[in-house]
Amino acid sequence: MRDVAAASGVSQATVGFVINDTPTQTISPATRERVLRAAKELGYVPHAIARAMREGSSRIVVLNVDARLEGNYSRSYISGLDDELALHEHILVVKHGHPTDESTAHLTHMVSPRAIIDFAANYSSGNELADGGWTDGLAAHTAIQMGHLADCGHRRLAMALPEHQTAFARAREEFARQAVERLGLPPLVSVAMPEPDAGGVETLRAFLRDEPVTAIAGFTDEVALRVLKSAAALGVRVPGDLAVIGYDATAYAALSSPGLTTVHIDAEAHGRRAARRVLGLTESGLIAAPAHVVVRESV
Known part of the structure; x- marks a missing residue:
């Protein structure tokens, strides 16, 4: 930073303001261009650890995502989140699995992330929108x-759930029940559906006999x-x-x-919205x- 300051004829503080794009400082376009040109010519790269110490966290955002929920929603969400973070010089790290308090504390100690986002909780709780997700959420x-x-034309509907219940699965089931009620249909029934070779055939046989x-x-599609x-x-x-x-x-x-009829969901805007939220930026304009529905032969 001393070399950049000397080459551009400004103070080290001004170099810091330009490099970090400090919003509270007004730097003239000419000075900003001079500093950035000197930094480029000298090969200056901000020291990530030093910057993390100064800012109180690294420029890493961690996304916890359950691999069983992978589909268009998660892929497009991650794409939007990653792109938006990159625009603001942050890096996304995607962590698969089931986070615990212990693993989260360990991760925080190791990398001091700017934020940790729980993918399933964000989607299922309606955090993406103020209406709980009834406009464009789960x-x-x-x-x-x-x-x-x-x-x-179907009146008696059921939902097939995974064998192992999660908060996300329970949220989906509850929203399905509410949606069926809103449609004026008989109450939704549910079945935990194992793999066909692990009891799925008998489970479906008994379910269709009783319901x-x-x-x-x-x-999910799976x-x-x-x-x-x-x-x-x-x-x-x-x-x-x-x-x-x-x-x-x-x-x-x-x-x-x-061919399986299914619901296609694009969540790039949701990912961008989440990035702006953790960075303290406005979320407006992201639609x-x-x-x-992708219509195929199964309905």
């Missing part, structure tokens, strides 16, 4: 899934595909006897037979592309 996307089944449903909404495969093993015709719809449009949905 609730709204779940309602689109249920609404498509209702639009196709007169005509359509099942999968918690769970919906379990239903499709188990139905085929039972000789249940899809969509003739049972309609099945997935969620979040993974690549596998187009490869099943019949997410609307979710929509």
Whole structure:
């Protein structure tokens, strides 16, 4: 910084203000250009550790994401989050798995992140929007899934859930129940759907025997595909006897037979919104592309 200051004819403090783009300081365009040119010519790069000590945290943002939730939403969310952070000279680190208080404390001690974002909690709690997600969040996307089944004439709906319940799964189920109630349909019923080779076939057989449903909404595409495969093993015709719809449009949905109808969600704007939130910037002007149903043969 001393060399940059000497080369550009300004103080070290001014170099710091320019390099860090300090919003409270007014630097003339000519001076800013002179400092940046000198920094480039001298190969100056801010020292990350020193900057972290000064700012109280590193310029790293950590995203905790459950790999089982990977789909268009998570991919587009991560893309938007990463791009927006990069615009403001921050780096995204994606951590897969189930965070605990101990692992979070260890991570904080190791890298002093600017923020730690819980992907599932952010989406399921409606933190992306003030209305709890009924406009463009988990609730709204779940309602689109249920609404498509209702639009196709189905009245008795079910949701197929993963065997191991999480807060995210419970949130999806609750939003599905509320969406079905809003549609004026009979109460939603649910089934925990294991893999076909791990009891899924018998689970579906018993469920369809006890519940007169005509359509099942999968918690994710993966769970919906379990239903499709188990139905085929039972000789249940899809969509003739049972309609099945997935969620979040993974690549596998187009490869099943019949092709899996699913909900496509683009969350790039959600990711950008989260980046601006943790950086203390305005979130205005970020409009997410609307979710929509990808219609295939399973409904």
